[in-house]
Amino acid sequence: MGKTMEGWDSMEEWTPATIQAFRRALLTWYDHEGRDLPWRRDHDPYHVWVSEVMLQQTQVQTVIPYYQNFMAIFPTVAALAAAPEPDLLKAWQGLGYYSRARNLQRAAQQIVTDYHGQWPRTAAGLADLIGVGPYTAGAIASIAFGEVVPAVDGNAFRVFARLLMIDDDIAKPRTRQRFENIIQPIVDPERPGAFNQAIMDLGSSYMTAKNSDPAHSPVRDFDASYQANRVADFPVKTKAPRPKLMPYYGLIIHSPAGYLMVQRGEQEMLSGYWTFPLVLQADLREDEAEVAPTVTTDITEMTRRWQKDIQLDLDLQPLGGRPVSQTYTHQRWQVKLLTANLQTISDLQFYPGQWVAPGDITDLPLPKVQEKMLQRLQDQNPFEELEWK
DNA sequence: AAAACGTGGAC
């Protein structure tokens, strides 16, 4: 195979014979060792599409139960297009990157109405669907429709960066096109879908980011970085900045009608999901003793959200325990919990939030940070509530 | 081009 010669620097191109041998080694391995996954039971574009969107930035083992539940509830594109949004968000709860769910439904509606139920059969056409980028378009086109195109995800970046010792920074947008150009002639024209999936299986087994095992890889003989003993040098990827600290108060406001909950707005993170009211600490005036903040009408964040100039006059008390923390890709929330117990709700009826009975809270779509706040509330039990679901 | 966007697992 000729790649054991010394000094194989990056960017040396594979000969047609090398490409042929690589495909054979890869696909022979894949046919025997490829994973049996729920979305690989057929090549239905709906199945491929939903699984690929769920798999964006998400590990396989996380996706499996979500995929199975999703298909039970929304078995067809038409069912997804017609689904009530709360059902959709509930089915996606815990998966993260929630705009994926809404984009998925918008694309389903595109297919039903604009395309009359007929799928675009090429990557270029599929990329017109909202939420379908270059990777997902390539994956659906190759797996469901047999188009000979690469599907360049994190695995493909890593695998080919190592195989060919490509030192372009894969964090940079411009690098994608370069990888697509390099991979395109290597994709097996007979089995493009299997080829792309085999690369991904390789990237999640022998050629993982950490603790890789290139010595036993089925394509070891094609692995330039392994031959050069430089596996750890690839891929090149600049690291992300640290998440910014966001100190919040979480307001747990209890009344005879239940707990005050608000739905996150269109422009906000976690959009469409429900939480206790959250107020940036900078927007809430601390009192001298620093026991609990005094809530006044100058709570800018809250008045913006509720669009009311409300004299809240709540008697807020801190809830015991450390702040609830939740780390996102770009933010680190630390939420101090404060409670208030109202004897009557007459003053608060016009709040744009909703009073939710304790037993009904978990019926709403909730983000992880809300589940943590709820858990803390139940642990502390300040209102001696007996009706938790 | 760079930043925003969730969560869970591995170490």
Next chain:
DNA sequence: TGTCCAAGTTT
């Protein structure tokens, strides 16, 4: 507890 990573897309 902290850091990095995982089948990316949108703005």
